[in-house]
Every structure is written in structure tokens, then in C-alpha cells.
Amino acid sequence: MDEHEELERLLHRELQARDAPPGFSARVIAKLPQAPQPAPLQTAHRVWLPGLRWTAAAVALMAIAGGGYWEHQRRERIAGERARGQVILALHISAVTLHDVLHKVVKDTKGDAE
């Protein structure tokens, strides 16, 4: 047996799979460091986070609704001003047309009388 064969046999024996002694896993787990507990602040976040989300959603919704209402009001005001302008134009033309007709009649009546 040469040196190489001796080394191979030694390695084979030492690296052979062996069963762990009973209770080994439990002892290893027991020695593991405990997982850190959540800090008090993080706990508060967990409590408040859903509330904050709802508040943000409500604020966003209110902003959208408010913006929509404001836009509606703005459009209505523009349409109203336009309608007012149309009324004024209609009254103006009505008054002037009526005046022109009556003026013509009066002029012709005077002409006939003369």
C-alpha cells in the first residue's frame, strides 16, 4: 500500500456521512440568536398605516371632487356670461328695430300730413 492509497482510505473514512447525535438539531436551534422584536415605532406604523392610506385616499378623492366642482362652476359661469351677453344683444337689437320701425312710421305719417 503506497502513500496515496493510505490517504485516500483515510479521507474516505473521515468524510463518510454519519447521523447526527440525538437532540443535535434542538441544541443548535436553541443556541441561535433570538429574532429581533419590532421596535415600538414600527408597531405604531403598522397600526397607523392603513388609517393613513384611507385618509390619503379620502383627501385625493375630495381634491378630485372639489376640482371637478370648481371646473363645473367655472364652465357654468362662462356659459352664464355668454347667455347674459346674448340677452343684452337681443334686447339691444329688439329696442333698435322697434325704434326704427316706429321712426319710419312717424316720418311717413308726418310726410303724408304735409
Added chain:
Amino acid sequence: MRSLSVLTALGLFALAAAAQSITPPFPVTLEKELAARASNYTEVSLDKKMLAFAGKFMDGNAEDAEAKQMLATLNGIYVREYEFDKPGQYTTADLENIRSQFNGSDWSPMVRERSKKGEGDSDIYIRLVDGKMQGMFVLDAEPNDLSFVYIDGALDPSELSRLGGSFGIPKHVTKRAAKEVSK
């Protein structure tokens, strides 16, 4: 069988009512033709809804308040003003066509001026219901202009007079018009 005839009658009644409701309040005859012939035209149609809507925005000053008060009793104002490049863009038949729509029993001609070619005609028709003015139609034809105004609703000439000096309407215009109309 009886119920069928009742249903038919109801259907006919509904159709008649619908036809009446879609009848335009202003005579639309020739509008498109006149607009096509005109070099410049103004058409304003304001029904009761539009007048009420405009009224909401007429609170700014005293003249607005007076106009608003006048508009409250009206069902509509319809104005057409056509300007032509040259005379002869409308005929006496056109004018007759427009006038014919105010020949109903409610309407009374108050002013009627006729020229040979119809290019100097003037008309004022007034609609009287129970002795109260409920509408007015004014037609003014000039060689290069044609205007007609239809005011639907209770119109008080004294209110018309109060509008003088407002909205660019000269005071003497409404004063004279109100005086003549209320005669």
C-alpha cells in the same frame, strides 16, 4: 276592442302633443336661405330656460336687475338681423311667408307699412290675450337689411322703457318705442 280604440286615441293624442312641443317657437322659414344670402347676420334665440339661466348672472347692477325683472315674464326672445351686400336679396313673397305665421287670431297687426318692392316694409304684430300683451313681432325691411324680432311672453311697455340707457340702448329709443306700443 274598446280598449284598443282608447289606446289608439291616447297614442294619437300623445303624438299630437309631441308634434306641438317640437314646433319651433320662432318662425324658422327662410332663415337658412336668408343667412346664405346675407353678407353678415346675427341670430339670437333665447328660450325661457336660457333667459332664466342668463338671469342668474344678471345681479351685478341696477340695469341688470331691471332687465332681469323684464325677462322673468318672457318665454323667449328671438332676434334675426341680416345685412346684404346689395338690394334684392329677399322678395315680397319672402316677407309674406314670414308674416303669414302671425296671422293667427291672437295676433293683431299694429303697424303695417308697405313699399312697392317690399324693401321698406315694416310690421309690428302684437299678441293680445285677455287684453294683455303676450307677445310682439317686429319686422323691419330695408333694401340692404332685414330684421325681425319675436318676443314671446308678457311684455310691459313701461319695462321696455326702463331699459333705455342700459346695455347700449339709447334712452330715446325705448322711450319712444314704449310710448307707441302702449298707445
